[in-house]
Amino acid sequence: MNTISIRAFIPPLTRRCLSLRSNRRYAVQAPGAPTFEIFSHQQKWMQKERAASDIEASRSVDHLKDEVASRLCERLMDINRHFTHVLDLGANSCNIARMLTLPSEDSPNSGPRSTRVGKITAADSSETLLYRDADLPFNTEIDIQREILPTSELLPYDANTFDAVLSNLSLHWINDLPSILAQVNNILKPDAPFIGVMMGGDSLFELRTSLQLAEQDRRGGVATHTSPLADVRDIGGLLQKAGFNLLTVDIDDIIIDFPDMFTLMKDLQASGESNAVLLREKGAIQRDVLLAAANIYKELHGNEDGSLPATFRLIYMIGWKSSPTQAKPLERGTGMFSIKDVLEQHKKDDEGGK
């Protein structure tokens, strides 16, 4: 049977864009696991590029990322090892590298932290942000190599490459978190740690609730203005699914006081953390909503001195790539002591002490 060509019905300009044989095909699901698209990568990339092009403003809001990077480095220093080659995944403006050149907070006299790190590769998708601080003095104190990733969802590295992978406040923009964690597990050497930190849980719940209440009153509905975030209890499962061993997950709440809601939003924008949810409302947020939200924020969450708190909940995760030489839990039934006895004895001691 001959297929009927529809080319005659297509206007000339469109016709040029179509292939000569534009036949109908069945729609098929691409093979592999379906990936959920929540965040727009293009939008996120553009926000980061724009934010970093204003160098002064971008540097002035780096305090949170620097502080978190410093805490992350402390965790790396807790591991008594020399790391020959470290990857900083989603490096933003190389905050981790900068923090590595400072001395550890626990032992300020023992020189910079980077004595324990050989070479660091900082990878990010935004070129402007990555090279923002490339001419600062700290670059000469550490062996740093910057790499631009075409997409933050695919890691172009060979298996068993790195002695440690770090990630500072960028995993919360990843669409396919299980896949990226599995890739990280793949590029690590056996018995090497992955140490990451991401925004999660109730981060910015004050802003979220204020905007929701304001939109309900002004427009009678709610749009997405803040990202959905992973919760603490999800992280353990995610790491385990990616094949990591000996997991540690803990959280840290950092509360920053802002003079008003607009300052908070400007700071978020300057650090390239504006809304990039794919189903966000396109275009600017209505002024009525902003005006209403600012006052609801003040009334609902404001401090007594008039400042507004913003909560950032940071989830730290540590996982180790499995290796035959790694310590493993003993088999069931090989225990020599009963925990019940120990606990009861402990309880008795406590009661006796009182």
Add this chain to the structure above:
Amino acid sequence: MPGRTRPIDKLASAAAKCSKEGAIYGKCIVADYNNVHKDKCVAEFMKLKNCYLAAYKKR
């Protein structure tokens, strides 16, 4: 950029001048925040908006 105020700065400074009306509006919403519907506090909001618009124009 010197010589150019960002719209959000203008908005913020105008909104800051209406803290009294803002507080009344905020209290109206927060009083029953589990049951917010469209135009729940429209009277309070219009007062706030009028104040804000006046402050915005004055600059």
